[in-house]
Amino acid sequence: MTDELDFDILSAEDTTTRRDEVVTAVTDHAGQIARELAILQGGDYGQETFSTRKGKWTLKYEGGALQYLRYKGKSGGEIYVVSTKQPPEPGDLASAMRDYDEFVESYNEFVRSLDGVLDDVGTDFPAVETTETVVAERDRILGRIREVCDTICGELHRYDGTDYGTFRTTVSGTRWELKREEARASYLRVGGEGGIYLLSQYEAPSAPDVRELTDEFVGFVEAYNEHVEELEASLSQVSLDGRD
Structure with a gap:
């Protein structure tokens, strides 16, 4: 009976290979954002959420390194584009990546909003009394x-x-x-x-x-x-x- 089953089984190797390439590229790129946030916020641990027209991106870092990048679209559902546990399903990854550029732009706008925020902060402090x-x-x-x-x-x-x-x-x-x-x-x-x-x-x-x-x-x-x-x-x- 088994000899009569003659079906072609397609390999998922190409898809998973491409998925892994995309995840690696995003990990490297979003890792730069994680390092910048760690420097900006003055700590080794933290997270930040950035909104786009299509959803929200949450980036978490520990020790200045990216821990996860999570996307939640307005239609619902969460996609861990980068995670320490397991890679995303290729279809979910594709959906999230359609909004990735806007996530980066949202981060850039966040940083630009801080330009000049300290310009009028004086450093002419009162004298410190000695003990x-x-x-x-x-x-x-x-x-x-x-x-x-x-x-x-x-x-x-x-x-x-x-x-x-x-x-x-x-x-x-x-x-x-x-x-x-x-x-x-x-x-x-x-x-x-x-x-x-x-x-x-x-x-x-x-x-x-x-x-x-x-x-x-x-x-x-x-x-x-x-x-x-x-x-x-x-x-x-x-x-x-x-x-x-």
Whole structure:
């Protein structure tokens, strides 16, 4: 029975070859538009839609490279002329390509519409005030706070006899925590977890925070002194001859 079937089967090779040639050419050409848009919009990722009389073209790019070019005619239906997934059906491609020139012209009009848009934008900006004085004063205050904290840490290191330790107290209802490594302050944190690091190994606090907390720091030092006085009072009650 199979021997009796004598039909000519036409090859689609010529059509698909031509389809691939057109897609490659469009990819190269629209890729130039993608690169220009990436430069214009100042980012590696984005998309833009351009309208023509017959429909709309949407171009998407990633890393400055064309990702897809989609055509949607007014009669409906979407055609991915360029895609990372699969090539378009030849008939759909042919329909879209009849409007491709207008797509390019729409893009060109978009670019031309931006000509001169920055011509009247002035660059005579106001003078920028320096933060040098504020930063210098902040650093001076923090330097003094660090000196005091290092002194406290030295005393605690001598008393505790350990390389690491933490002194915690409450000032006006706010928790203060001084952490030390040997005789040097690692950090001074105000407000517990998520609080403000008045001293840190990483970055300095803002000037307003320093202004707000410097007066409270006096209370922190006073709390430490009271702590030492309590230690001295407790030791003064110890008698080596067995009498209080």
